[in-house]
Amino acid sequence: MKQNYDREMLDIISSLKGETPRLLLHSCCAPCSTSVLEQLARCFRVTVLYYNPNIYPRGEYEFRKAEQKHFIETYPFDNPVDFLDAEYEPSVFYEAVKGLETEPERGGRCTVCYRLRLRRAAREAAAGEYDFFATTLTLSPLKDADRLNMIGKEEEMRLGETGARKTPRYLPSDFKKRNGYLRSLEITRACGMYRQEYCGCEFSARQVMERQGD
Numbered sequence: 188m189k190q191n192y193d194r195e196m197l198d199i200i201s202s203l204k205g206e207t208p209r210l211l212l213h214s215c216c217a218p219c220s221t222s223v224l225e226q227l228a229r230c231f232r233v234t235v236l237y238y239n240p241n242i243y244p245r246g247e248y249e250f251r252k253a254e255q256k257h258f259i260e261t262y263p264f265d266n267p268v269d270f271l272d273a274e275y276e277p278s279v280f281y282e283a284v285k286g287l288e289t290e291p292e293r294g295g296r297c298t299v300c301y302r303l304r305l306r307r308a309a310r311e312a313a314a315g316e317y318d319f320f321a322t323t324l325t326l327s328p329l330k331d332a333d334r335l336n337m338i339g340k341e342e343e344m345r346l347g348e349t350g351a352r353k354t355p356r357y358l359p360s361d362f363k364k365r366n367g368y369l370r371s372l373e374i375t376r377a378c379g380m381y382r383q384e385y386c387g388c389e390f391s392a393r394q395v396m397e398r399q400g401d
Contacts, residue, residue, distance in 0.1 A: 212234065213304055213324070219323040228264035235270050240275065240277050254381060261378075284296045301334060302342070305342050328363055
């Protein structure tokens, strides 16, 4: 039976019983954070971590980051949402995916990229003594929610093995469920938000251009 990550998340939320724990949310871009933040900010004190060394080129990275910050600053969330900026380090991404450059979207290169970003989110969550960490990546119909949730849980376990003073829990998710993806499109249109045509990395951009050229 296919695992219902959305149900797991809702069960965790219902167990909070009025508490508002701290959650570090890795965000890949502002559009994917829209309905995710709208939902999570009702029951968590959320900090958005912007760590995306895969994004190419630098101008695209800066544009997406600025749009993420603008959305956080202007949208009427139920609880305040903070922003945590991380350094732009594309060399880390290129080194991690070396040999996987020609992999198709959702292939082995994406798995490495998922882990790179979720590992950083887990580490930052532990350092900041957050209660939970999560990622917006499960919103996209183009992303593998099963793989993302498996990696997130593995990174939680890895933190426990390192002896971190506080081990934040990974919050399972499938944010596209319950019309989450459709709601993201509504918010994006209402906010006049830019939606990129490719995942973010140089290799996905090339693949999009190749398809458009066919």
